[in-house]
Amino acid sequence: MPQGPPPRFDPNRDFTLLEPLLPGDGSDGGEAAGHAGATEPKARAVTPRRLLGLAAGEAGPLALGCICLLVASLAQVGVPKLAGELIDVAIQASGGGSSPEEARRRTSSILLQIAAVVAASSLAGGGRSWLFQHAAERVMCRLRVRLFAALVLQEVGFFDRARTGELTNRLAEDSRVLRAVATTSVASALGSAAVMVLGLVLMFATSPLLTALTLAAIPPLFLTFWLYSRASRPLVRQQLAASARAAAVAEETFSSLRTVRSFAKEGAVQARYEGAQDAALSYALRSAALDACFFPLAGSLATGVVMAVLWYGAQLVIAGQLTAGALSAFVVYALFVATNAGALLGIASSVVQALGAAERVFELLDRQPRLDMQAGTQEPAGAPEGGDVRLQDVWFAYPSRPSIWVLRGLCLHVSPGRHVALVGASGGGKSTVVALVQRFYDPSRGADAPAERRAAAPHPARVPAPTSGAGGARTGGAASNERLEAAARVANAHDFIAALPQGYATEVGERGVRLSGGQKQRIAIARAVITDPRVLLLDEATSALDAESEHLVQEALERAAAGRTVLVIAHRLSTVRRADSVAVVQEGRIAEQGTHAQLLAAGGAYAALVQRQLLANEQPQQGQQAQQADGGVATAETQAGAA
Numbered sequence: 001m002p003q004g005p006p007p008r009f010d011p012n013r014d015f016t017l018l019e020p021l022l023p024g025d026g027s028d029g030g031e032a033a034g035h036a037g038a039t040e041p042k043a044r045a046v047t048p049r050r051l052l053g054l055a056a057g058e059a060g061p062l063a064l065g066c067i068c069l070l071v072a073s074l075a076q077v078g079v080p081k082l083a084g085e086l087i088d089v090a091i092q093a094s095g096g097g098s099s100p101e102e103a104r105r106r107t108s109s110i111l112l113q114i115a116a117v118v119a120a121s122s123l124a125g126g127g128r129s130w131l132f133q134h135a136a137e138r139v140m141c142r143l144r145v146r147l148f149a150a151l152v153l154q155e156v157g158f159f160d161r162a163r164t165g166e167l168t169n170r171l172a173e174d175s176r177v178l179r180a181v182a183t184t185s186v187a188s189a190l191g192s193a194a195v196m197v198l199g200l201v202l203m204f205a206t207s208p209l210l211t212a213l214t215l216a217a218i219p220p221l222f223l224t225f226w227l228y229s230r231a232s233r234p235l236v237r238q239q240l241a242a243s244a245r246a247a248a249v250a251e252e253t254f255s256s257l258r259t260v261r262s263f264a265k266e267g268a269v270q271a272r273y274e275g276a277q278d279a280a281l282s283y284a285l286r287s288a289a290l291d292a293c294f295f296p297l298a299g300s301l302a303t304g305v306v307m308a309v310l311w312y313g314a315q316l317v318i319a320g321q322l323t324a325g326a327l328s329a330f331v332v333y334a335l336f337v338a339t340n341a342g343a344l345l346g347i348a349s350s351v352v353q354a355l356g357a358a359e360r361v362f363e364l365l366d367r368q369p370r371l372d373m374q375a376g377t378q379e380p381a382g383a384p385e386g387g388d389v390r391l392q393d394v395w396f397a398y399p400s401r402p403s404i405w406v407l408r409g410l411c412l413h414v415s416p417g418r419h420v421a422l423v424g425a426s427g428g429g430k431s432t433v434v435a436l437v438q439r440f441y442d443p444s445r446g447a448d449a450p451a452e453r454r455a456a457a458p459h460p461a462r463v464p465a466p467t468s469g470a471g472g473a474r475t476g477g478a479a480s481n482e483r484l485e486a487a488a489r490v491a492n493a494h495d496f497i498a499a500l501p502q503g504y505a506t507e508v509g510e511r512g513v514r515l516s517g518g519q520k521q522r523i524a525i526a527r528a529v530i531t532d533p534r535v536l537l538l539d540e541a542t543s544a545l546d547a548e549s550e551h552l553v554q555e556a557l558e559r560a561a562a563g564r565t566v567l568v569i570a571h572r573l574s575t576v577r578r579a580d581s582v583a584v585v586q587e588g589r590i591a592e593q594g595t596h597a598q599l600l601a602a603g604g605a606y607a608a609l610v611q612r613q614l615l616a617n618e619q620p621q622q623g624q625q626a627q628q629a630d631g632g633v634a635t636a637e638t639q640a641g642a643a
């Protein structure tokens with residue numbers, strides 16, 4: 001039996017992709033790695049090209065949007081020029097340079113031109129906005145769908161490590177940031193650049209000297225902005241992180257409200273939420289203080305430059321080298337250039353920030369599941385042939401706890417049609433065996449069925465224990481109504497489903513009707529048999545049902561198990577008695593295997609277990625004396641074993 005070293009977590013090799021996903025609570029020393037030998041492919045670097053590639057399907061609307069943008073920018077810079085002309089005509093007329101009638105006619109004509117340009121600018125601006133928004137929404141929709149598809153195909157181990165809140169946040173927030181970058185930010189940047197270049201050209205055409213003076217002021221403005229964005233970026237990041245922490249607390253609290261209530265932890269969760277919100281608030285306030293310093297400073301600087309330009313321009317006007325209209329047009333161009341340069345810097349900093357989000361999104365998009373896709377719909381690890389479950393020298397560590405071997409060279413064979421009960425002390429690895437047979441995980445080492453055979457066979461169906469039961473989905477599913485009803489009848493569930501106001505269309509689980517423990521079990525059985533699986537995995541109930549309900553569940557299970565290979569995690573003596581064979585799972589191995597009678601006679605681990613635990617479960621319900629019960633096991637349980 002191999003005694004390999006426990007798999008170690010190597011952050012550089014194993015989990016580069018998942019690092020940002022992890023809550024980082026440090027509870028397991030950050031050992032969120034895959035099982036031994038598994039390697040995580042390196043994420044491809046996020047290039048601007050790849051980022052823009054997201055909008056590839058929208059080339060048409062975006063190109064049209066760019067044309068609108070150019071038109072709008074041209075129109076925008078055209079207005080000051082015309083306004084300058086208007087001023088000059090008025091000044092000329094007042095100085096006697098032209099007749100008042102002629103001046104009136106020309107100013108009216110210029111006004112009409114301005115109106116036409118403004119109308120064109122508004123139209124083009126509206127078109128640009130609509131086209132870019134349109135493209136943005138479609139890009140985001142596609143991205144979210146792709147991201148969801150990538151997530152839903154990840155192996156179960158991935159979800160052991162990731163926080164649900166984090167994943168939904170990524171789906172919503174990160175893709176939103178990306179949408180902005182791939183479409184609107186690019187559009188704004190193009191617009192700003194166009195206006196800036198045009199403004200500079202017109203400034204230069206109006207007065208090269210004044211242009212040189214204005215440009216001299218740009219470096220200090222850039223420097224101020226650069227310092228500001230350097231200081232503000234970490235604040236924004238920390239604020240977002242604190243908000244995400246608060247959101248995670250809220251999500252976890254609401255999803256486990258019963259536990260919170262049971263342990264009267266309302267105060268504690270409130271304090272945690274408040275702590276996270278306080279942190280977010282403190283970063284937001286620091287950010288606001290920074291804004292309060294930067295914007296007036298930048299404003300004064302810009303105003304100072306404009307005043308200097310005005311002063312120097314006035315000297316040029318006095319010297320007769322520049323007209324008053326040209327000077328006013330120049331000042332407006334200078335303001336255009338300054339504002340658009342600032343906007344460009346802002347966009348650049350948001351693109352840098354968004355690259356972080358892009359990396360995380362692309363990491364998920366690129367991530368290859370460690371396990372073959374659709375694990376739940378494929379043949380189990382131990383079932384290469386129909387209905388034959390075989391685990392050969394299987395070693396397994398959970399990806400989220402890679403340093404601990406849970407299964408240590410476990411061998412188990414269930415021939416087609418046989419019923420095997422798994423018993424053993426808590427934590428021995430029974431559920432893990434079932435999870436592996438179910439192909440939720442692949443063995444870290446040991447026998448595994450070849451992939452091409454997996455795909456061919458229907459998956460094993462599992463009847464979970466009612467605590468993890470039937471909630472969260474419709475009682476129906478994709479199956480045809482006849483099959484649905486047939487499965488429900490097998491599971492003794494048809495009558496109560498039909499009696500519900502919405503029948504088979506009833507939503508059960510979180511938002512829907514609450515089902516009783518026995519009803520949940522029967523729904524779970526119906527779900528399990530609906531695909532007519534060759535292998536049935538049963539997780540015996542741990543909660544007590546009344547006699548009638550128990551009878552219905554037991555009858556349903558017997559019908560469901562008939563003619564199938566059954567692996568049952570058994571807690572009841574009656575269940576193990578019925579099984580063809582009993583396997584004692586102890587410390588990740590099968591310690592003993594045989595029939596109930598054989599193992600009892602052997603007087604080993606099983607016999608001790610029966611005395612300690614199984615009898616304890618039986619006694620209270622049967623009203624017998626709890627001879628060797630150790631009192632550690634609660635009330636009798638619903639018998640959910642295979643016949």
Ligand SMILES: Nc1ncnc2c1ncn2[C@@H]1O[C@H](COP(=O)(O)OP(=O)(O)OP(=O)(O)O)[C@@H](O)[C@H]1O
Binds near residue numbers: 398406424425
């Ligand atoms: N998703 C998981 N991630 C990490 N460790 C896990 C996970 N599930 C189970 N374990 C660990 O694996 C070991 C075996 O657990 P398993 O649930 O298989 O035992 P079990 O025999 O079914 O116990 P029980 O009878 O209490 O259900 C335990 O130490 C448990 O803490």
